[in-house]
Amino acid sequence: MKALVAYLSSTGNTKKIAEAICDEIRCYKDIMKVDEVQDIGSYDISFLGFPVHGEGPDKKTKEFLAKHCTGGRKVALFITHAAPEEEPELPETLAKFKQAAAGADLQGVFDCQGELAKGVKFIMKIAPNKKLRSQAKMDNSKGQPDSARVEKARAFARETMSRMDSSKPS
Ligand SMILES: Cc1cc2nc3c(=O)[nH]c(=O)nc-3n(C[C@H](O)[C@H](O)[C@H](O)COP(=O)(O)O)c2cc1C
Numbered sequence: 001m002k003a004l005v006a007y008l009s010s011t012g013n014t015k016k017i018a019e020a021i022c023d024e025i026r027c028y029k030d031i032m033k034v035d036e037v038q039d040i041g042s043y044d045i046s047f048l049g050f051p052v053h054g055e056g057p058d059k060k061t062k063e064f065l066a067k068h069c070t071g072g073r074k075v076a077l078f079i080t081h082a083a084p085e086e087e088p089e090l091p092e093t094l095a096k097f098k099q100a101a102a103g104a105d106l107q108g109v110f111d112c113q114g115e116l117a118k119g120v121k122f123i124m125k126i127a128p129n130k131k132l133r134s135q136a137k138m139d140n141s142k143g144q145p146d147s148a149r150v151e152k153a154r155a156f157a158r159e160t161m162s163r164m165d166s167s168k169p170s
Helices: 013-024 059-068 090-100 118-125 130-138 147-167
Strands: 002-007 028-033 045-051 074-081 105-113
Touching (some): 013 028, 013 045, 013 074, 059 090, 105 147, 118 130
Parallel strands (some): 002 045
């Protein structure tokens, strides 16, 4: 069995989760930035990770998912976002990632909070958009993903891999 972990990460949050997931994989594995991915077709399972940008996947993420999530390839998504996990709008946000990966055989989606970059928070605080200003004010993402979230990501990787193992023809 061969596994791929590929991620997009500007400030290291999604990378941290990618590394934890990779660390839990016990078969042959590669980890790389999405920019380095040529073809996920040679992997039995691909863990693909992205940050939320603008309440969903950004253009690059959508294009990546549309290009690679085809032909029922087995894919698991991991997503980081500044919003708390219990934020009511989050399911809708995550659904946009699933939609972009609709051509894959989706094995699971993990998401967790990741610290909002200081520069982005500053811009949000002075934005004309009231919702952005309020989100910046409410932001409680500092220090995320913390060790508890990283552990949840590890558990997600173990569970996904164990399902892969049990679905293998004997
Ligand atoms: C341009 C931009 C837009 C973002 N939009 C959202 C958003 O709509 N909702 C949210 O919860 N977080 C948003 N975030 C926060 C990131 O998703 C979050 O901090 C993430 O963990 C960053 O991951 P990274 O360090 O791997 O890049 C945004 C960040 C940036 C830079």
